Amino acid sequence: MRRFIIIFWTLFLVGYSAISQSVINGQVVSEINYQKPNVAVYVFENGTNNGVLTDSLGYFKIITENKGDVHLFEVSAVGYLKTVFKIDLRDKPLNNTFVLKAECSINGKKAIEDLKAGNAKLYLIGGIVPVANSDSDNKFEEKYGIKYFDFGCEPSIHECIMEYNQIVAKYLDQKYGVKWRKKSRTDIILK
Numbered sequence: 001m002r003r004f005i006i007i008f009w010t011l012f013l014v015g016y017s018a019i020s021q022s023v024i025n026g027q028v029v030s031e032i033n034y035q036k037p038n039v040a041v042y043v044f045e046n047g048t049n050n051g052v053l054t055d056s057l058g059y060f061k062i063i064t065e066n067k068g069d070v071h072l073f074e075v076s077a078v079g080y081l082k083t084v085f086k087i088d089l090r091d092k093p094l095n096n097t098f099v100l101k102a103e104c105s106i107n108g109k110k111a112i113e114d115l116k117a118g119n120a121k122l123y124l125i126g127g128i129v130p131v132a133n134s135d136s137d138n139k140f141e142e143k144y145g146i147k148y149f150d151f152g153c154e155p156s157i158h159e160c161i162m163e164y165n166q167i168v169a170k171y172l173d174q175k176y177g178v179k180w181r182k183k184s185r186t187d188i189i190l191k
Contacts, residue, residue: 026096038158046072079157105162111167125187126151
């Protein structure tokens with residue numbers, strides 16, 4: 001009899017636990033290009049250690065044991081503003097898109113300003129130590145009037161840099177055709 005009670009109680013608790021859980025699905029995207037930020041993105045149930053890392057497309061699935069209809073989730077990614085989002089389970093569907101805001105000092109607007117001022121740059125994929133310009137890099141900078149810039153290991157938000165570089169690349173395409181691309185460094189952030 002005791003064994004029966006233990007098995008019954010175990011099944012009851014497992015069933016009760018499953019009933020009290022909610023599954024929240026969603027996606028986190030950048031406000032810049034509405035794609036997953038190019039860094040790790042974390043989603044945590046606010047005020048808990050219950051969290052997940054998004055996949056390569058920004059999707060996540062989190063199981064919460066919060067019994068209420070309203071849930072708060074904190075979403076964070078390096079370079080983006082940490083944001084708390086509210087999910088109301090009474091709203092359907094339960095697939096949610098969280099848009100992260102970025103603070104970009106380097107962006108498309110800055111590229112246009114720099115082009116007008118004559119001091120535009122092409123930003124490079126950084127490493128621990130910036131790579132010095134070669135002779136061909138210096139000739140490129142002189143010929144096209146564009147400087148290379150390597151952040152080293154502390155770059156700005158990838159999507160912001162990409163937006164900036166795409167404006168500069170479009171300018172160079174219009175002024176010189178695409179031949180400049182064959183002479184440029186391969187570590188320019190364009191994608």
